[in-house]
Every structure is written in structure tokens, then in C-alpha cells.
Amino acid sequence: MACDFDVLLNPGQARDELDAASTALDLVHELEQQLSVYRSDSELTVMNQQAFHAAVVARPELFQLLVRGQRLSELTAGAFDPAAGALVNLWRRCRQEFRIPTVEEIEATLPRCGVRQVRLNESENTVAFAQEGIEFNLGAIGKGYAVDRVGETLLAAGVSNWLVHGGRSSIRANGTHAGHDGWPIGLRNALTPDKPFATLLLKDAALGTSGTAVQWFRHEGKRYGHILDPRSGWPVETLLSVSVIAADAATADALSTAFFVLGVEKSLQCCDNLPPSVGAIFFPLPTQGQSLEPILHNVPGERWFANQVFS
DSSP: SSSSSEEEOOOOOOHHHHHHHHHHHHHHHHHHHHEEEEEESSHHHHHHHHHSSEEEEEEEEHHHHHHHHHHHHTTTTTTSTTHHHHHHHHHHHHTTTTOOOOOOHHHHGGGGGGGGGGEETTTTEEEEEESSOOOOOOOOTTHHHHHHHHHHHHHHOOOEEEEEEEEEEEEEEESSSSTTTEEEEEEOOSSSSSEEEEEEEEEEEEEEEEEESSSSSTTEEEESOOBBBBBTBBBBOOOEEEEEEEESSSHHHHHHHHHHHHHHHHHHHHHHHOOTOOOOEEEEHHHHHHHHOEESSSGGGGEEEEEEEOO
């Protein structure tokens, strides 16, 4: 999944908890083989190749992830779309060719995107595409899903206090750490990522962060981020970054991507249709001369510590 996964435990854990953490991390390799679109023999790649020609039976865990992705796409008005693989492929190819797609290329690709063209049969766990060229790409939800599966494996093994992260942008924390009522998560300054901005105390919840500070490229003097609006086909720069708190990491990841696409106002409207446990931290683009001012939605004050770093 193009990033490192880690399990953090409290100091002095018993040997069986350390062994459980090692076993849980082994699961990431299995999920990579199932979800990666960069492996020719992965379950998702085979599905992308065959689901237009005939319905494909998916393993139950993958099928339920696709169902969740479809529902999250509907809840976010298509700002998150796990079936926009053709669009992702177009931009990747053009970036390798040191150019951006033409308007005509994007217009030709958009009809081959969208979960609205995916048929999920929940009684038979089958997946079928209504349009040739549809492809799933779970880059905006798969990492969080892997974090969740690792965390669930730890819970099943009886480990109560832990933090799991994938690439530091997908995090799930359970229980407490070092005397704190949760796990302190440092949020970096979106303008100067090497400097801390605030600390979020995360407990029995997940955090997903989306932004373009790291993944972007410049073409003819213009900056293009890696987060695409699947409805228009073009990269978006509505925010510096957005972090979403949710009950699970897959949901947090998907919503952080959607909120980055939607911007603050439409994201807050979207929150009206989401569980009350969902919170968000928006970092808007500051206007000239203004300092960085986050917008917090449904983030408890006792869990947000501005300008503080915990040990």
C-alpha cells in the first residue's frame, strides 16, 4: 500500500501482546494481495478485468468494503468514488509523460467512472459493471480498511491499548496511553509540516487525513495535487488539508478525501447526514497576511490541545 504500517503499544507489554501485534501486521501483506491494483493477480485487479463481462463473486470481506464504499459515495454526493480507477490511471499516465490530460481525454474518461455503474448483489456477493472500462481503485479507503483489520485482530487477541497507523495519515487508537485518556496524535502545521500545530487525544476512534502537501507536481508553472474530484476529473485545491474523526479508519479516510474535494461549507452540510461521532478539522487556505486558522466541527474541546505537544 506504498507506506509503512506500525502497531504502537504501551511500554512493558507482555510477550503475548507483542506476538499479537506482529501477527496482526502480517495481515497487511494479505490485504495488499487482495486490494492492490498494481498487482496483476490481486482479487481487485481480476475483478476489474472481468466484472463487465460477467458478475464476479467477491470474498465477503472485500464485498462488504465495496458496499461501504458505494454508500459513502452516495452520502458525499460522489465526492468520494472508489470506482474512479480510469481517471486515476489517466492522470498517472499523463504525469509520467510530463503533461496534464486534455479536456477531451477527461471527457472521454468520465463515462467510465462511478459506483453508480456498479451492481452489487448482496444476496450472492457478486460485483458487475454496467460499463466497460470501469475500475475500482481503493486508494482512498483501502489503507484505512487495513488499519481497521489490524486493530480488530488485536482486539480479538485480547490487546486493549494500542495505536495502529498506515503511513501516519490513517490512524486508529484504542484505550489509553502513558496516563492519558487516549493516544496523543500530533497534527502538523499544514503550511510548515516540520512544525507541530496541535495535539488531538484519540480514544476508541480513528483519524484520516487528506492533503496535497506531499503528493503533487508542477506543470507549466501550475501546481496540481493528487486528489481528484471524481465528478469533474480535475485535481482540487480547496483546502490545505482536512482530518476526519470517525469510528473506523476506512470511513475516516474516505470522508477526509470527500471533504477535501467538497470544501468546508459543503462538507459541513454533508455532516448533517452522517453519524454524530464524525468530527472534522479543516485547514483552509489562508488569505494573504492571515495566519493558519483551523475550523473544527464536532471535535470535543477536552480532546483538542492547540499549540501543545504531549510526551
